Amino acid sequence: MPDEECDELVQLAKDSAVQGWWEAFKRDLPKDYTTFIGLEAEAAESRVFELQIVHGLLQTEEYARALILEGRSRHGAKEIGQRVAVRTERQKLLTAETDPLHLHAILDEAAIRRVVGGPEVMRAQLEYLRQLAELPNVDLQVVPFVAGAHPGVAGSFTVLRFRDKRDDSIGYVETIASQLFIERESEVREYEDAFERLARKALPVGDTMNVIVAAAEMI
Numbered sequence: 001m002p003d004e005e006c007d008e009l010v011q012l013a014k015d016s017a018v019q020g021w022w023e024a025f026k027r028d029l030p031k032d033y034t035t036f037i038g039l040e041a042e043a044a045e046s047r048v049f050e051l052q053i054v055h056g057l058l059q060t061e062e063y064a065r066a067l068i069l070e071g072r073s074r075h076g077a078k079e080i081g082q083r084v085a086v087r088t089e090r091q092k093l094l095t096a097e098t099d100p101l102h103l104h105a106i107l108d109e110a111a112i113r114r115v116v117g118g119p120e121v122m123r124a125q126l127e128y129l130r131q132l133a134e135l136p137n138v139d140l141q142v143v144p145f146v147a148g149a150h151p152g153v154a155g156s157f158t159v160l161r162f163r164d165k166r167d168d169s170i171g172y173v174e175t176i177a178s179q180l181f182i183e184r185e186s187e188v189r190e191y192e193d194a195f196e197r198l199a200r201k202a203l204p205v206g207d208t209m210n211v212i213v214a215a216a217e218m219i
Helices: 003-016 021-025 031-042 061-071 077-095 109-113 119-132 185-201 205-218
Strands: 043-050 102-108 138-143 157-162 170-174 179-182
Touching: 031 043, 031 077, 031 157, 031 170, 031 179, 043 185, 061 077, 061 119, 102 109, 102 185, 109 138, 109 205, 119 138, 119 205, 138 185, 138 205, 157 185, 170 185, 179 185
Parallel strands: 043 102, 102 138
Antiparallel strands: 043 157, 157 170, 170 179
């Protein structure tokens, strides 16, 4: 076996023995969700579109808590707290000192206009979006209402791209009851194409910041 392949297998063996931070939550969270968290942690780029809410990697703790509380009212305070903690921990991917995750997030304007958690929480959330958009590895765009129909009207989705080019990109969709992985190459391409068309429909970064500031002023 060539030395390069041997070294790679040795590294894989070492990595397999290292537990991710999310292992502590595996007993209390859906299996597919923790699988996604692990894949996200290994990804080089996450391309996300959100139709109605701010994406999890961009949420403040207060916004996340309000969102989870309303969406999962049948669950107790402990599980809600765990889910908020997981979202907070996931966000560290964006500020990692080495190889931070490149996040390209496209939000429908509805996501920044929907007041979650009350005016104070929402204003803080919009300010947080503005701050995160200043990170060199974060690209944030908004699709304005005036853009009309667009490829994302069917729902939110994520496409993960990995550092190792031999690892195929995957798609991920959350529903109320479960999570869905899209792995077939032709189907992943459909999501990639939808994302590219959304990026063309969306406002450029500068105009996106103007819309976010305007939304905060109207709350």
